[in-house]
Each structure stands twice: as C-alpha cells, then as structure tokens.
Amino acid sequence: MTDSLDADRRFVLRALACLLPTMACARTSLPPLELWPIPTAPVPTAVFVLGRQYLAAHPEENDLGTLRAALGLDVPEPDPGTIDDFDGAIRHDLQTRDVVELEGWQLSRTECRLYALATLTLTTPARVHSPDARRRP
Amino acid sequence: MHVDAREHDQASIRTDVCIIGAGAAGITLAVALMNSGRRTLLVESGGFERTTEHDLLNAAETPTIGGGYLSGSRVRIFGGTTSHWTGFCLPLSAATFAERPWVPDSGWPIDGTELHPFYERACIQIGIDPWDPDACDPIPSPELPRLSLASPSDEFETRVYQIRRRTHFGDQFRDMLTEADDVTLLTHATCTELRASERAVDHALLRTLTGKRIEVQANAFVLATGGIENARLLLASTQGRPKGLGNDRDLVGRYYMDHPELLVGEALLWPGWDLDLYAGHRLEDRLVQMGAMFTTTAHQRARGLLQAGIQLGRAGSRWGNPQTHATDHAVAAAAFWLDCARGGAREGACVPSAQKTSLFVRSEQAPAPDNRVTLAEERDAFDTPLPRLQWRMNELDCVSLQHTVQAFGDALLREGLGRLRSFLTHTDLRHVDTIYGPSLTDEQRERINLEQRPTILVWGHHMGTTRMSDDPARGVVDRHCQVHGVDNLHVAGSSVFPTGGAANPTLTIVALALRLADRLRTARS
Numbered sequence: 001m002t003d004s005l006d007a008d009r010r011f012v013l014r015a016l017a018c019l020l021p022t023m024a025c026a027r028t029s030l031p032p033l034e035l036w037p038i039p040t041a042p043v044p045t046a047v048f049v050l051g052r053q054y055l056a057a058h059p060e061e062n063d064l065g066t067l068r069a070a071l072g073l074d075v076p077e078p079d080p081g082t083i084d085d086f087d088g089a090i091r092h093d094l095q096t097r098d099v100v101e102l103e104g105w106q107l108s109r110t111e112c113r114l115y116a117l118a119t120l121t122l123t124t125p126a127r128v129h130s131p132d133a134r135r136r137p
Numbered sequence: 138m139h140v141d142a143r144e145h146d147q148a149s150i151r152t153d154v155c156i157i158g159a160g161a162a163g164i165t166l167a168v169a170l171m172n173s174g175r176r177t178l179l180v181e182s183g184g185f186e187r188t189t190e191h192d193l194l195n196a197a198e199t200p201t202i203g204g205g206y207l208s209g210s211r212v213r214i215f216g217g218t219t220s221h222w223t224g225f226c227l228p229l230s231a232a233t234f235a236e237r238p239w240v241p242d243s244g245w246p247i248d249g250t251e252l253h254p255f256y257e258r259a260c261i262q263i264g265i266d267p268w269d270p271d272a273c274d275p276i277p278s279p280e281l282p283r284l285s286l287a288s289p290s291d292e293f294e295t296r297v298y299q300i301r302r303r304t305h306f307g308d309q310f311r312d313m314l315t316e317a318d319d320v321t322l323l324t325h326a327t328c329t330e331l332r333a334s335e336r337a338v339d340h341a342l343l344r345t346l347t348g349k350r351i352e353v354q355a356n357a358f359v360l361a362t363g364g365i366e367n368a369r370l371l372l373a374s375t376q377g378r379p380k381g382l383g384n385d386r387d388l389v390g391r392y393y394m395d396h397p398e399l400l401v402g403e404a405l406l407w408p409g410w411d412l413d414l415y416a417g418h419r420l421e422d423r424l425v426q427m428g429a430m431f432t433t434t435a436h437q438r439a440r441g442l443l444q445a446g447i448q449l450g451r452a453g454s455r456w457g458n459p460q461t462h463a464t465d466h467a468v469a470a471a472a473f474w475l476d477c478a479r480g481g482a483r484e485g486a487c488v489p490s491a492q493k494t495s496l497f498v499r500s501e502q503a504p505a506p507d508n509r510v511t512l513a514e515e516r517d518a519f520d521t522p523l524p525r526l527q528w529r530m531n532e533l534d535c536v537s538l539q540h541t542v543q544a545f546g547d548a549l550l551r552e553g554l555g556r557l558r559s560f561l562t563h564t565d566l567r568h569v570d571t572i573y574g575p576s577l578t579d580e581q582r583e584r585i586n587l588e589q590r591p592t593i594l595v596w597g598h599h600m601g602t603t604r605m606s607d608d609p610a611r612g613v614v615d616r617h618c619q620v621h622g623v624d625n626l627h628v629a630g631s632s633v634f635p636t637g638g639a640a641n642p643t644l645t646i647v648a649l650a651l652r653l654a655d656r657l658r659t660a661r662s
Contacts, residue, residue, distance in 0.1 A: 045467070045470075046466065046467040046468075046469070046470030046471040046474070047467075047470075047471045047474070049464070049467035049471075050464070050467050050468065050471050053464070086475075086479065087479040090479070090550065090551070091551055094547045094550060094551050099547075101562065102464060102468070103462055103463065103464040103558075104402075104462070104558040104559065104560075104562075104589075105464060105468045105556055105557070105558045106546045106547075106550065106556065106557050106558070106559060107468070107472070107550070107556065108550055111472065111475055114475065115471055
C-alpha cells in the first residue's frame with residue numbers, strides 16, 4: 001500500500017512538474033472584453049476542492065486502489081506520459097455520457113477521478129471528508 | 138401621395154395593386170413596385186405615430202404566453218414592427234428550406250438558392266453587407282477585415298449576425314413613398330374583411346375608427362399585416378366561405394412558430410476564443426457584427442434536432458449577468474490546468490485565467506398544426522373577432538434545446554476550451570414559463586439570473602400561419618405566395634414560412650417581398 005501511495009504521489013508530482021513549462025508559456029494579448037474575468041485559485045487548491053467534492057459525492061471511490069484501477073493506473077510505476085491517455089478517456093466519457101455534475105458544472109468522470117487521486121495522494125488522508133477518511137489515525 | 142382615410146370623401150377606391158399593411162413586407166413591396174406602370178395603394182391601419190386607440194386593436198388572447206405577447210409584438214404604425222426591430226439580420230440556412238425527415242412538415246417548395254439574389258437586394262435596402270452564399274459570414278466592405286471564424290467543434294459553425302441599429306422603415310421610406318406619383322399611402326384605414334367571388338377577391342373593406350367605410354377594388358391584393366393578422370383577416374373573411382378565405386383545408390392559422398430564447402447556463406472559457414466577435418463587434422455607429430454558434434446540419438441530421446444558435450451574454454445585455462458560485466474559481470483553475478496538460482487549450486493560450494459568460498440559445502420551433510391562431514369570441518372596435526393563439530413547446534422543441542446545450546458543453550470539454558454549467562439538466566421545458574421578451578422587467582431578469590430558473594422568452598417572430606406549399610392540402614399559399622384557389626390574392630411576410638430556422642426573420646421577409654414584387658411587376662393585369 002505504501003509503495004503504491006508513493007508511486008501515485010510521484011506520478012502526480014511529476015505530472016504537475018511537466019506542466020510547469022506549459023503554464024508559463026507565452027501569454028496572448030486578450031481582446032478587450034466586457035465579459036467577466038475569473039481569477040483562478042492556485043492549482044493544487046483548486047484540484048483539492050474538486051477532488052474533495054467528488055469523493056464526498058462518491059464515497060465508494062474514496063480509496064486509492066479503486067481510483068487507480070478506475071484510471072488504469074494500477075501498475076507499479078505509472079508513467080507521467082500516461083496523462084496523454086486521459087484525453088482519450090475523457091472523450092470516451094463524453095461518448096458514453098459519463099458526466100459528473102459538481103455544483104452544476106459538467107465535468108467528465110475521468111477528470112474528477114484525477115482530481116480525487118491528486119487529493120488523496122497530495123493531502124493527508126485525514127483532510128478528506130468521508131467516513132472512511134475520518135476513521136484513519 | 139399620402140391620404141388620411143378619416144378625411145377621405147370617397148366610398149371606393151380603384152387601383153392596380155392593393156397592399157394591406159405597411160410594415161417591412163408592405164413597404165418593401167410598395168417601394169419595389171414604384172415606376173412599374175402600376176398604381177399601388179398601400180393601406181395602413183395606424184398613422185405615423187403610435188396611438189393608444191390603435192394599440193387597443195391589437196388585443197388578443199394568448200393563454201399560454203405571458204407579458205402581453207400579441208398586443209406588444211404588433212404595432213399599427215407606418216413602418217410596422219420595424220419601429221421596434223432590433224436590426225438582427227441573418228439569412229436562413231440552406232437546411233431551413235430542405236425537407237428534413239426528422240422534422241415533421243418541413244420543407245419549402247423553393248430552394249434557398251432561389252432567394253440569394255433577393256437576399257442581396259434586401260441587404261442593400263437595409264444597409265448591411267451581403268452574405269457569401271457558400272459560407273456563413275458576411276462579405277465585408279473593402280475597408281473592413283474579413284472575420285476569422287472558428288467554432289468549438291465539428292458540431293457547431295459560427296454564423297454572423299449583422300445588426301443594423303435604428304432601421305425604422307417608416308422613417309426610411311416615408312418621403313419616398315408619399316412623394317411617389319404611382320403610390321398612394323392610405324393611413325388610419327383598417328382592413329376588416331376581404332370579399333371574394335369564386336376565384337378572386339372583389340374588394341377589400343376598410344374602416345376607420347371615426348366610422349368611415351371604404352371599398353377597395355384592385356387587380357391584385359397583397360396581405361402584409363403580419364403572421365397573426367394575416368391569418369385573422371383570412372379567417373374573418375367568411376362571406377360565401379364559412380371557414381374563411383383560403384381556408385378550405387383548415388390550414389389558415391395553423392403551424393404557428395416563434396423563436397424560443399432561453400438563458401441556458403454559464404460557461405468558463407479559456408483564453409484563445411475570439412470573444413470580441415461573439416460578444417458583439419462594432420463596425421460603425423449603426424452596424425454591429427455578432428457571432429453565434431449554430432449546430433451544423435450534419436449534427437442536426439445525426440441527432441434528429443431542430444436548428445439552434447448559442448450566443449454569449451455580453452455585460453449589460455439582458456443575459457449579461459452571470460452569478461458567482463463557490464466552485465467557479467476551482468473549476469477555472471483545475472480544469473484549465475488539465476486542459477493545458479491534455480494539449481486541448483489552444484496554442485499560445487495557456488495563461489492561467491478564464492472568462493465567465495452567460496449562455497443563451499435561440500432555437501427553431503417545429504411546425505406543429507396544434508400551435509394555431511383561431512378567432513376568439515371577444516371582438517374589437519370594428520366587431521372583428523380577436524385572434525386567439527394556442528402555443529406550446531412540443532417534444533422536439535424541448536429535446537433540441539436540451540441537446541444543443543449538452544453538445545456545446547461536451548464540445549468545450551472534449552476540445553479543452555472551457556466548461557459549461559447548465560441550467561437545464563433537471564428541467565422539463567414543456568412546463569416552464571413563457572413570456573414576451575420585451576416585457577421582461579429588470580427585476581424579473583435579475584430573478585431569472587439569480588435563481589437560474591429557465592424561462593422561455595419569445596420575441597414576436599410570428600411565423601407559419603399561412604404556410605407555403607405547392608400542395609393545397611399542405612399549405613395556404615403556393616411557391617409564389619399566392620393563396621391557393623384565389624387568383625389575385627398574395628401573402629407577404631413570415632406567415633408564409635413553412636419552417637422558421639434559427640435566424641431572425643426580417644431579412645427573409647424583405648427578400649421574399651422583393652421576389653413577390655418582381656412577380657407582380659411582370660404579371661398581366
């Protein structure tokens with residue numbers, strides 16, 4: 001269990017690290033708009049907010065093994081390149097209408113599981129609000 | 138020449154062409170018939186200014202739509218409803234004219250290409266750029282850049298409305314028509330009945346609120362009083378025809394359609410969108426271009442859907458006030474992060490920020506025989522029965538709206554362009570309130586925004602009540618807009634539309650009027 005948890009944590013951290021150059025890429029000049037700019041939350045905070053909401057709504061998945069299996073990550077050392085495969089999984093979710101509503105926002109099942117996995121691996125288990133998590137020391 | 142019927146001292150008028158109704162269609166016809174060698178009489182129920190006593194003639198029964206729908210959306214004034222027209226122009230899509238097996242009673246007897254030259258002339262009349270008939274975008278004036286159109290996925294295509302502000306045909310054409318030698322504009326004359334012999338209208342009976350009666354005899358009559366009044370006048374013309382003129386098959390008044398509009402949700406959009414186009418791109422003082430994302434014909438065919446166009450709510454517009462929810466910031470950051478990782482967010486757009494916008498949909502309505510105008514028991518000042526409108530959203534209307542919103546949300550997610558928050562997920566659209574759009578108060582709009590309670594708005598696009606078909610068993614007028622079985626009676630306006638598409642109707646009304654004018658110019662007396 002500990003080995004798997006470490007692998008997941010490494011996977012998520014490496015995936016986030018891979019993204020850093022992407023996040024810092026050239027900025028576009030936005031056209032003048034009268035729409036509503038939304039300041040984004042820090043990425044980890046945002047991911048955890050959604051991850052916790054998903055796990056609270058789906059306590060049956062509040063388990064690393066279940067989430068890993070659902071995401072196809074039940075291998076000893078997931079490759080950060082695996083994230084490319086999630087694009088196909090998300091498209092498949094839409095084809096099969098496997099869509100999750102979080103406060104009305106329409107998200108794919110796979111993306112919610114990714115947020116949940118990041119939440120379980122990058123926060124202490126006790127922070128995850130579910131009956132199982134609260135029972136842990 | 139202008140004549141006020143209240144001061145006219147003759148009991149009868151003889152003319153070549155009598156056009157009843159001086160709105161977009163009637164004025165267009167009268168202008169196009171100038172210098173044709175024919176004397177034209179253009180009859181208008183109101184005058185040059187709107188009055189309460191003429192507004193009262195627009196009383197109607199509309200049990201299923203609130204907000205004074207039929208009294209508010211009809212105007213008895215020279216210029217008709219162009220006096221309050223918002224100026225949205227867009228040709229009907231090619232699919233609108235085609236017979237679509239998944240849309241019952243669809244199909245025009247004419248091909249869309251037949252209207253292309255008339256659309257071009259209509260654009261000139263209104264003062265907008267013509268459209269490229271093979272594409273979806275306007276052909277801009279030489280000094281303007283061509284728009285770069287993009288859509289979120291293959292299921293949607295961007296088409297661009299041109300919005301011409303302050304286009305009141307009454308103001309625009311008053312001098313031209315009142316100074317013309319071969320046109321007489323007769324104001325304050327309400328047509329209450331058409332009296333016909335076996336195969337032709339003999340005369341139209343006009344009345345004034347001051348008690349005068351005038352009979353008009355003409356070689357050709359054109360009914361151009363709008364989608365409600367055209368049907369009402371035919372139904373009320375019962376002399377020798379108990380079911381009404383042109384109504385042997387009980388089709389007059391049936392197949393009524395409007396364009397339901399609905400606040401359907403909110404979207405978080407990542408940078409990279411040409412949002413300036415979708416939120417409205419001002420070209421000059423009176424002309425704005427605004428993109429809307431319409432479902433493609435291929436997608437409609439694959440899913441069995443009606444046409445619909447998604448628009449973004451601009452700040453300050455009626456749908457421009459999305460609420461902020463606790464999860465918005467989290468979704469904006471996390472989903473944007475994920476879409477960058479997937480490579481979905483557009484190249485060069487990976488700035489950690491998002492724009493939130495309201496989404497609204499304007500959709501086509503399926504032609505349904507039970508959505509109909511009939512005559513009520515109650516009567517107006519001329520003792521003519523009021524129109525009664527029975528209207529509701531049917532199954533296909535609701536499914537199409539729901540699916541269009543869902544498909545748009547899926548496209549955003551699949552292509553990594555943003556996320557959707559839908560207000561329709563748990564809503565049965567057959568049971569939501571429907572109200573006349575312009576009657577919506579700021580307070581009501583705020584409540585709709587705040588409670589995210591779906592409410593259907595209709596804008597008075599009265600279509601379908603004298604639908605066009607070459608088969609008299611399926612339509613009131615033929616492909617030339619002539620009433621089946623009545624040789625000298627034509628109908629102009631959106632009441633002849635067999636299907637309404639998802640675009641505003643006025644440009645097509647003008648194009649069809651120009652086409653009818655060409656026919657009347659060349660017809661033998």
